[in-house]
Amino acid sequence: MNATSSAAAPSLSPWRQYLALTKPRVVQLIVFCAAIGMLLAVPGLPDLEQARLALWGTVGIWLVASAAAAFNCLIEQHIDARMKRTAWRPTARGELSRKQALVFSAVLGGAGMLVLHEWVNPLTAWLTFGTFVGYAVIYTVVLKPLTPQNIVIGGASGAMPPVLGWAALTGEVGPESAILCLIIFLWTPPHFWALALYRVEDYARAGLPMLPVTHGNEFTRLQILLYTFVLLAATLLPFVQGMSSWLYLASALVLGARFIQYAFRLWRAYSEALARETFRFSIWHLSLLFAALLVDHYLLPWQR
Numbered sequence: 001m002n003a004t005s006s007a008a009a010p011s012l013s014p015w016r017q018y019l020a021l022t023k024p025r026v027v028q029l030i031v032f033c034a035a036i037g038m039l040l041a042v043p044g045l046p047d048l049e050q051a052r053l054a055l056w057g058t059v060g061i062w063l064v065a066s067a068a069a070a071f072n073c074l075i076e077q078h079i080d081a082r083m084k085r086t087a088w089r090p091t092a093r094g095e096l097s098r099k100q101a102l103v104f105s106a107v108l109g110g111a112g113m114l115v116l117h118e119w120v121n122p123l124t125a126w127l128t129f130g131t132f133v134g135y136a137v138i139y140t141v142v143l144k145p146l147t148p149q150n151i152v153i154g155g156a157s158g159a160m161p162p163v164l165g166w167a168a169l170t171g172e173v174g175p176e177s178a179i180l181c182l183i184i185f186l187w188t189p190p191h192f193w194a195l196a197l198y199r200v201e202d203y204a205r206a207g208l209p210m211l212p213v214t215h216g217n218e219f220t221r222l223q224i225l226l227y228t229f230v231l232l233a234a235t236l237l238p239f240v241q242g243m244s245s246w247l248y249l250a251s252a253l254v255l256g257a258r259f260i261q262y263a264f265r266l267w268r269a270y271s272e273a274l275a276r277e278t279f280r281f282s283i284w285h286l287s288l289l290f291a292a293l294l295v296d297h298y299l300l301p302w303q304r
């Protein structure tokens, strides 16, 4: 389902309606970042016990993240109905009731918590629960309608997956996972504000105080540019800290420079097409950056 789908689109089959509530593409990247956190937490290839933890950790985090997304759709039923980008969602169209969405979210979240608590460890279960509350309640209910800094503060929960992954394999929260968390935290504002620039009318209609609505297009473009610089600096930390070697460093520099280039062009002259490209690139940026961490981890372990 793409961003231009609307309330006029044909209805989805029932199982696709439930799947749509889980925001599968966003959650895929979240789970990918958590899985990388897991694999980086052990020196070489995982042994059998570590592989078991990684498998159940991935399943549990996937389930709870999907539950959080479904809970967000339930809370934002009326907001989603007012925005072109989200009006197609089954909750916004009234095809799934709030009760159905609530039961679905509770079943996924409950199953995920059980998996994490019983088959991974209680620390991962409670950190994941905290992340659920951070996104589904603190961001969605409190911050989103309140302040244009909503996604900066709320972004902390989206940044948690590597910490959850690390905790799943080691039973603790290492400084390395905090660095990965910081990277996603700083990546979130340029990721989201690029989209908010070309979806500004949606957000204004829904009455949400996103940065382009409250502070305008030009100010938002400047913020995006500034964040891409700070983000590039933060992406050097895994190398500085000795977690990764030149292969990751080179990837981080190339990806960071490209993100700055997009942000710089957008800052110089706005166009909707460029804002869309910048948003799309943000997803490539994070995906490839985390992939580079993993490739570096396995290919060049002796270089660190």
Ligand code: HEM
Residues within 6 Å of the ligand: 001, 002, 003, 025, 026, 029, 030, 033, 085, 139, 151, 154, 155, 156, 158, 159, 184, 188, 191, 192, 195, 283, 286
């Ligand atoms: C508070 C933090 C965040 C906000 C406000 C945000 C906002 C958004 C929005 C509004 C979309 C468009 C979704 C759609 O049209 O269905 C989107 C797409 C996306 N986001 Fe984020 N995001 C955040 C954090 C994250 C994080 C942490 C990740 C992954 C680690 C992520 C990955 C993605 C991906 C992969 C897409 C593309 C989905 C698609 O192609 O359908 N986002 N984000």
Ligand SMILES: CC(C)=CCC/C(C)=C/CC/C(C)=C/COP(=O)(O)OP(=O)(O)O
Residues within 6 Å of the ligand: 023, 026, 027, 030, 061, 064, 065, 066, 068, 069, 072, 076, 086, 128, 129, 131, 132, 135, 157, 158, 161
């Ligand atoms: C337990 C765990 C790992 C939870 C992860 C939480 C989570 C799903 C974070 C992703 C952030 C996200 C989907 C933002 C979309 O913004 P939005 O909700 O404002 O977008 P919308 O306008 O499309 O609803």
